[in-house]
Amino acid sequence: MSYVDIDTISLLEIPKISDPDGRGNLSVIEKNVLPFIIKRVYYLYDVPSDSSRGGHAHKELKQFIIALSGSFDVVLDNGRTRRTFTLNRPNKGLLIPSGVWRELENFSAGAVCLSLVSEHYNEDDYIRDYDDFVSSK
Ligand code: TYD
Numbered sequence: 001m002s003y004v005d006i007d008t009i010s011l012l013e014i015p016k017i018s019d020p021d022g023r024g025n026l027s028v029i030e031k032n033v034l035p036f037i038i039k040r041v042y043y044l045y046d047v048p049s050d051s052s053r054g055g056h057a058h059k060e061l062k063q064f065i066i067a068l069s070g071s072f073d074v075v076l077d078n079g080r081t082r083r084t085f086t087l088n089r090p091n092k093g094l095l096i097p098s099g100v101w102r103e104l105e106n107f108s109a110g111a112v113c114l115s116l117v118s119e120h121y122n123e124d125d126y127i128r129d130y131d132d133f134v135s136s137k
Contacts, residue, residue: 076096077103
């Protein structure tokens with residue numbers, strides 16, 4: 001697996017439609033916005049503030065993560081460098097390519113982490129050992 005240039009990863013703006021009569025916002029993700037077909041959707045919630053999630057990389061799976069509510073940090077690691085992204089708006093998302101180690105931490109009370117992903121659940125696609133991840137590069 002080759003190194004992913006972590007500097008090319010950034011938060012993406014999700015279109016927001018603000019109601020002209022002050023009835024709030026609506027955000028939408030249509031089929032062609034992401035560089036993959038969404039095969040699965042899952043979400044994390046009720047995560048204690050001192051817990052972390054993730055702690056793995058994927059061989060093939062690509063993922064788009066949104067803080068639907070509250071906030072949390074996503075630490076990305078390409079095997080050489082790390083970058084931390086704070087997700088705290090429902091109209092910003094983080095596109096994580098395959099081959100990147102991720103840790104999700106610092107969950108606020110009430111945080112909901114929505115994941116839109118490119119593959120069905122397949123444990124064989126996970127690299128759960130950090131040393132294995134680094135040596136796969
Ligand atoms: P895991 O991927 O380790 O969660 P996280 O990366 O958020 O910490 O998954 C936790 C458990 O849930 C693990 O036993 C696998 C299971 N799981 C499914 O059965 N289907 C799914 O789509 C996902 C994401 C996880």
